[in-house]
Amino acid sequence: MAMVAGEVSGDLLAGRLLDGLTARWPDLQAYGIGGPQMAGHGFRALWPYEKLAVRGYVEVLRHYREIVGIRRQLRDRLLADRPPLFIGVDAPDFNLDLEAALRPAGVRTVQFVCPSIWAWRAGRVEKIHHSCDHVLCIFPFEPELLARHGIAATYVGHPLADVIPRQPDRAAARRALGLPQEGEVLAILPGSRASEVRYLAPAFFQAAARVQAERRGIRLVVPTVPSQTAAVRAAAAAAGLGAGLQIVEGRSHEALEACDLTLIASGTATLEAALFKRPMVIAYRMNRLSFEIMKRQALQPWVGLPNILLRESAVPELLQHDATPERLAGAVLEWLARPDRMAAVHEKFSALHDRLQRDTAQLATDAIEKVLQTA
CATH class of the missing domain: 3.40.50.2000 (Glycogen Phosphorylase B;)
Incomplete structure (x- = not known):
């Protein structure tokens, strides 16, 4: 075969x-x-x-x-x-x-x-x-x-609905990653492709620096694939991130399970985040010509899988020119300021898990x- x-x-x-x-x-x-x-x-x-x-x-x-x-x-x-x-x-x-x-x-x-x-x-x-x-x-x-x-x-x-537990264990995931049990954790997933990291990581990490300035003590965890670790580290350093930042290889599920919310590249990882019942800010950037071609062929108003499957704008999507550090940070901070909104999306993602398992x-x-x- x-x-x-x-x-x-x-x-x-x-x-x-x-x-x-x-x-x-x-x-x-x-x-x-x-x-x-x-x-x-x-x-x-x-x-x-x-x-x-x-x-x-x-x-x-x-x-x-x-x-x-x-x-x-x-x-x-x-x-x-x-x-x-x-x-x-x-x-x-x-x-x-x-x-x-x-x-x-x-x-x-x-x-x-x-x-x-x-x-x-x-x-x-x-x-x-x-x-x-x-x-x-x-x-x-x-x-x-x-x-x-x-x-x-x-x-x-969806096989991910079998792999990802119906009730994620945030405490166990934090122990596995060496993160404190108390306090806020933001998972940053700028993608696994070289082009995604190139286009997204600088804006993601600049946004994270703004979030850190507003939410003192928030921890950042960044899972990478080995081929992109060096590029991710360089982008994080260029944004001035050091304290409170943890970069790990090949542990995206643990990072999503451990976090309170995620700043994440559009793709399959957004569905993984939804199955872990995590609020998210979805973003994507690519070559300008590629984006214009894809935008003309779009058949619906969403690009993120959670929104497509729920048929609503359950989580924010910031694409191309809208994916600025300022707007990304603002969307993350808005989630953190609204625990009621975070709880509501948790319930929606739980129902979605049932449909896909x-x-x-x-x-x-x-x-x-x-x-x-x-x-």
């Missing part, structure tokens, strides 16, 4: 899926593109997922030749091997084209995570129809949407087995 996951969140999703697949088929051998979560289940990575972890039109163009070269090499390898199944985990720009090449050759293709046709790029639905035998959906409204276009799909729940590994494995039986 072959798989491709293109970033940290995809590696986590694929690792959960491999839990179910290897339980059903103990002799399963899987290879392709992935990360450490997948490797923990015996997955053999021909390339690390970081090679695909690029977001935005202009940013992708800078890496276009390398990414296309990797896809061509993997396509040729898979067409020669003809594995019975290919699973693309998120990374739709990479995976759908690869699946379109494999499916006519008799390789069954499953896309795990429906591309966000309900948020932007609705025209992509035809590519999904052409490329995928089946789509594993992590949001409950997606199978019906895909069915209108003749695409077979199964709602399998399913036995994802089991449901996904059952759906994949049916796909293989129709081969």
Whole structure:
């Protein structure tokens, strides 16, 4: 079996899926593109997922030749091997084209995570129809949407709702991170991609310095991926942050569980924060041209997953030119000044957790087995 996951969140999703697949088929051998979560289940990575972890039109163009070269090499390898199944985990720009090449050759293709046709790029639905035998959906409204276009799909729940505890243990997380039990903690998550850190970290840390000036004693915890730790440290130092700042590698869930609220880059991490029932300020910056292109294709008024799923502006979103240090700090301070508002969003996120929690590994494995039986 072959798989491709293109970033940290995809590696986590694929690792959960491999839990179910290897339980059903103990002799399963899987290879392709992935990360450490997948490797923990015996997955053999021909390339690390970081090679695909690029977001935005202009940013992708800078890496276009390398990414296309990797896809061509993997396509040729898979067409020669003809594995019975290919699973693309998120990374739709990479995976759908690869699946379109494999499916006519008799390789069954499953896309795990429906591309966000309900948020932007609705025209992509035809590519999904052409490329995928089946789509594993992590949001409950997606199978019906895909069915209108003749695409077979199964709602399998969101695996993060299984991984993240229904009742987070803030005290235990603070002990694990060496944070004091009393006092306020702000988690800062400027993203896992180099482009995200470049565009977001300076504004995030300048905002954090303003928050520290207003809320004496507030602690800052910043989880990073190892490849971005140096850049994160440099941005924090440039903003004058030192005392009260803790940078940790690979511990984003502990940071979210330990904090009172988070300043966070738009993406899967915002859903993780919601499942930890944490108030948040969502922000995003990217290359100006990339932002203008994406803005024109947006189909709804939100970019943050918590707001999209709740169908309301439950948490603030500050995008592009609005993501200034002043406005980011103001939004954080407004949360801290309103404990009643923090409690209300906690209840909304608890209800959302209930909607998303399913036995994802089991449901996904059952759906994949049916796909293989129709081969």
